[in-house]
Each structure stands twice: as C-alpha cells, then as structure tokens.
Amino acid sequence: MKEIIVRSRAREDMLDITREIQDVIAAERWKKGAVLVFCAHTTAAVTINENADANVCRDMLHGLSRISPRLAEFLHDEGNSDAHIKSSLVGASEIIPVENGALSLGTWQGVWFCEFDGPRRRRVLVQWLGA
Amino acid sequence: MKEIIVRSRAREDMLDITREIQDVIAAERWKKGAVLVFCAHTTAAVTINENADANVCRDMLHGLSRISPRLAEFLHDEGNSDAHIKSSLVGASEIIPVENGALSLGTWQGVWFCEFDGPRRRRVLVQWLGA
Amino acid sequence: MKEIIVRSRAREDMLDITREIQDVIAAERWKKGAVLVFCAHTTAAVTINENADANVCRDMLHGLSRISPRLAEFLHDEGNSDAHIKSSLVGASEIIPVENGALSLGTWQGVWFCEFDGPRRRRVLVQWLGA
Numbered sequence: 001m002k003e004i005i006v007r008s009r010a011r012e013d014m015l016d017i018t019r020e021i022q023d024v025i026a027a028e029r030w031k032k033g034a035v036l037v038f039c040a041h042t043t044a045a046v047t048i049n050e051n052a053d054a055n056v057c058r059d060m061l062h063g064l065s066r067i068s069p070r071l072a073e074f075l076h077d078e079g080n081s082d083a084h085i086k087s088s089l090v091g092a093s094e095i096i097p098v099e100n101g102a103l104s105l106g107t108w109q110g111v112w113f114c115e116f117d118g119p120r121r122r123r124v125l126v127q128w129l130g131a
Numbered sequence: 132m133k134e135i136i137v138r139s140r141a142r143e144d145m146l147d148i149t150r151e152i153q154d155v156i157a158a159e160r161w162k163k164g165a166v167l168v169f170c171a172h173t174t175a176a177v178t179i180n181e182n183a184d185a186n187v188c189r190d191m192l193h194g195l196s197r198i199s200p201r202l203a204e205f206l207h208d209e210g211n212s213d214a215h216i217k218s219s220l221v222g223a224s225e226i227i228p229v230e231n232g233a234l235s236l237g238t239w240q241g242v243w244f245c246e247f248d249g250p251r252r253r254r255v256l257v258q259w260l261g262a
Numbered sequence: 263m264k265e266i267i268v269r270s271r272a273r274e275d276m277l278d279i280t281r282e283i284q285d286v287i288a289a290e291r292w293k294k295g296a297v298l299v300f301c302a303h304t305t306a307a308v309t310i311n312e313n314a315d316a317n318v319c320r321d322m323l324h325g326l327s328r329i330s331p332r333l334a335e336f337l338h339d340e341g342n343s344d345a346h347i348k349s350s351l352v353g354a355s356e357i358i359p360v361e362n363g364a365l366s367l368g369t370w371q372g373v374w375f376c377e378f379d380g381p382r383r384r385r386v387l388v389q390w391l392g393a
Contacts (some may be wrong), residue, residue, distance in 0.1 A: 001361050034167055034258055036296055038359055040368030042312040047219040050173040059205045059212035060219060067198055067216075067329055074321045081321035085329075088309040088322060088352055089220055092371075095357060097169055097258040099132055104256055106171030109223075125366055127296055127359040129260050129391050165298055165389055178350040181304040190336045190343035191350060198329055198347075221350055226357060228300055228389040230263050235387055237302030240354075260391050 002028065002126040008044075008118035012065065014057040017046075017124060018110040021096075022103055024126045031101050033131040038093040039124055043083035043117035045090035046124065051110025064090070064116075083116035090114055095129070133159065133257040139175075139249035143196065145188040148177075148255060149241040152227075153234055155257045162232050164262040169224040170255055174214035174248035176221035177255065182241025195221070195247075214247035221245055226260070264290065264388040270306075270380030274327065276319040279308075279386060280372040283358075284365055286388045293363050295393040300355040301386055305345035305379035307352035308386065313372025326352070326378075345378035352376055357391070 004020045021037060039046045050056040064086050074081040094111060097104040103111075113124060135151045152168060170177045181187040195217050205212040225242060228235040234242075244255060266282045283299060301308045312318040326348050336343040356373060359366040365373075375386060 001359055001366060034260060036357055036359060038357075038366070040366075040371065042310070042318075042368070042370050048173070048223040049215055049219050053207055053209075055206040055208070056173075056212060056215050059202075059207050060216055062204070063199055063202065063212065063216040066202075067220075068325055071321075071325065071328075073324070075317035076315055076321050077317070078315075081318060081325065084311055084318050085322055085325040088311050089329075091222055091353055091356075092310040093357055094222075095167055095169075095224055095226060097132055097167060097256050104132060104169070104171075104258075106173070106254065108173050109171065123368070125359050127366075128393055129296060130393065131259055131261065165391060179304070179354040180346055180350050184338055184340075186337035186339070187304075187343060187346050190333075190338050191347055193335070194330055194333065194343065194347040197333075198351075222353055226298055226300075226355055228263055228298060228387050235263060235300070235302075235389075237304070237385065239304050240302065262390055262392065 004124040006113045006122045008115035008120055011118055012061045013115040013118055015113045016051055016110050017113050021111055030128050032099055034095050034097050034129045036095050036127040041122055043080055043087055044122055045087050045114040046094050047090050047112050047114055048094050048109050050108045052108055080117045086116045135255040137244045137253045139246035139251055142249055143192045144246040144249055146244045147182055147241050148244050152242055161259050163230055165226050165228050165260045167226050167258040172253055174211055174218055175253055176218050176245040177225050178221050178243050178245055179225050179240050180243055181239045183239055211248045217247045266386040268375045268384045268386055270377035270382055273380055274323045275377040275380055277375045278313055278372050279375050283373055292390050296357050296359050296391045298357050298389040303384055305342055305349055306384055307349050307376040308356050309352050309374050309376055310356050310371050312370045314370055342379045348378045
C-alpha cells in the first residue's frame with residue numbers, strides 16, 4: 001500500500017490527483033487489475049469527474065454546499081456535519097481499472113480529492129488489486 | 132477488461148445492465164471474486180437498485196433532479212453541471228461479489244447504468260478482480 | 263464470501279459494523295489486500311464515517327432525510343422511494359484496504375450500515391480481494 005499526501009487550500013476544495021496515482025502505478029510496475037484510491041478522513045472524499053474545465057469543480061462544490069448546507073439544527077459540536085454528509089454522499093474511495101500499466105479512464109475523467117472541511121493536510125491510500 | 136456499450140434514450144435515463152454483466156462473467160468463466168463495473172463518463176453513473184417496479188427508476192430520476200437541479204448560477208458553459216454533480220453523487224462504479232460464476236446480488240437488486248446528460252452512446256468497463 | 267447479519271432498530275438507523283468486519287478478517291486470516299463490504303438490499307447502504315461522536319450519525323440521518331424527503335409525487339406504491347434514492351446516494355458498498363490483517367482506516371473512520379426503511383433484518387456480504 002502506498003500513500004499520497006494532499007494539502008487542501010480552502011474549506012471546500014478539489015485537487016486533481018490523477019497524475020500522482022499514475023506515478024504510483026508506474027513506480028510499482030502494476031500492470032493489469034485495478035487500483036483502490038481511499039481517503040482516510042471523514043470530512044473529505046475521492047471522486048471521478050471532469051478534468052478539462054475548472055468551472056466544473058466550482059459548480060460541483062457550489063452544488064454540493066446547496067445539497068448539504070450547514071444547518072443550525074445539527075448537534076455535532078465541531079460544526080462540520082455538512083462535511084460529514086458530503087463525505088458519505090461523494091464516497092471515501094474510487095476503484096479504477098488498470099490496463100498495460102495505465103489508468104483506464106474515459107476521455108474527460110480525472111481522479112479528484114474533495115475537501116469539505118479544510119484547509120488541511122490529508123492522506124490518500126493507494127492499494128493495488130491484481131486481476 | 133471487457134466493455135459493454137449502452138445507448139441511453141433521454142437526457143435522464145436508467146438502463147438495467149445486470150444481464151450484460153452476467154453474460155460477460157459467464158463468457159469469461161470468472162468464478163469467485165468480484166467484478167468492477169466502471170462508467171467511463173463524467174455525466175453518467177453506475178448504481179445498484181431495485182429491478183422489480185419500473186416506478187422506482189422514475190422516482191429516482193425525479194428525486195435526483197430535485198436534489199441536483201440545473202441552476203442559473205452554474206459557470207460551466209456546457210450547461211450540464213447538474214449532471215456532473217449527479218455523477219459524483221451516484222458514483223462512477225460498483226463492485227459486486229461473484230460466487231460460483233454468478234453475481235451475489237440481493238433479491239431485489241439489479242445493476243443500473245444511469246444517464247444524466249443523454250441521449251448518448253456510452254461505454255461501461257467490466258474488470259475482473261479475483262478472490 | 264462471508265455474511266454479517268444486521269438488525270436495524272428504526273426506519274432510519276446507522277449501525278457500526280467495523281468490529282464485525284475486523285472479526286471476519288481475523289477469523290479468515292486475510293492479511294494484505296482489500297475487503298469488499300456489500301449491502302444486499304435496495305433501501306439500505308454501507309458508508310464510512312466518524313465513529314467517535316454519536317451526534318454525527320444523528321446529523322447524517324437528519325441531513326439525508328432533508329436531501330431525499332418522502333415526496334407526495336413519488337409513484338412507487340411501497341412509499342419508500344426516498345429510501346431507494348438514499349441507497350444510491352450513499353452506495354451499496356465500501357472497499358477498505360487491509361494491511362497486516364487489519365483494516366487501514368483513518369483515525370476517526372468506522373464502517374457503518376445505513377438503514378433507510380427499517381426496522382429490518384439485513385444481510386451484509388464480506389468478500390476478500392487479495393493484493
């Protein structure tokens with residue numbers, strides 16, 4: 001198992017980690033199977049989405065905050081229950097097929113770390129699953 | 132890795148791909164492990180849900196459009212940010228346990244391709260993960 | 263493949279199944295790879311979230327019911343379309359890296375069974391995926 005360190009820059013942020021994952025696959029010489037990308041935190045997530053127009057990320061973070069806003073009636077005293085909900089909606093992990101040592105992503109797909117309660121230093125685990 | 136081609140029929144659509152996945156498992160003689168079903172697009176998704184009453188899909192597509200509507204303030208100029216958000220909420224993939232060459236689904240579970248910006252021709256990757 | 267039986271106590275409920283999964287890993291002597299935790303039902307889900315403050319679960323169930331309420335216009339005659347939608351939003355499964363025979367979870371992470379249409383007896387499948 002390998003680890004990628006991510007440093008988010010705002011309370012809500014998205015960071016493209018596709019290159020970092022591909023670098024791990026190359027360094028480890030993984031060839032055919034799938035790679036598990038796992039976020040080790042409860043107020044962040046990992047997702048796959050467009051990596052061409054940066055406005056997609058802006059719209060996603062805006063849309064997610066509209067879907068899961070900070071509600072006055074939340075009981076958790078850290079005040080970040082909106083982020084815990086976003087984490088479970090978007091999900092802690094993604095699994096991506098790997099062929100010939102490369103991520104089998106669609107044309108517009110990238111792998112994104114999603115921060116919902118930053119800025120913070122975060123850990124993403126990368127685990128190989130052979131075919 | 133195998134590929135299933137899906138043709139959605141409307142902007143929002145759900146297509147049952149359980150049979151197609153089971154056919155791949157049978158043709159490849161995969162026996163025991165899990166199968167990764169991966170959507171190679173950023174405005175579509177794969178999910179597991181009821182395959183008995185077609186009204187469940189209608190309600191799901193209606194509910195999802197209420198959760199992630201097309202907002203005037205979105206910046207992405209393709210006008211489909213609602214679909215990108217739905218894609219990350221529902222998720223790009225599912226992994227289903229396989230035993231004795233058959234999907235280990237619950238009684239009411241089917242595997243669904245979810246279209247959020249169709250109609251389009253779409254690719255779904257099917258990757259074997261041995262036990 | 264192993265199975266965990268869960269008994270939910272209310273229509274909406276969250277049950278920490280981290281210990282049960284770790285017990286399966288220990289009993290089966292699985293060492294290095296990942297474990298697939300799969301919910302065999304269409305009105306329930308599996309997620310990873312905080313296992314320290316019980317208020318996080320209360321806020322999550324409250325927030326999810328606000329995101330996917332029971333709508334009068336739903337067509338499915340069982341009256342539980344809100345639960346089907348929550349199931350697809352949160353997701354049927356999680357995959358967790360395993361190293362040295364232990365779940366590689368972050369400090370605050372636990373694995374939760376999420377009930378959205380209980381109380382019921384439910385099945386969670388646990389499938390090993392070797393590295």
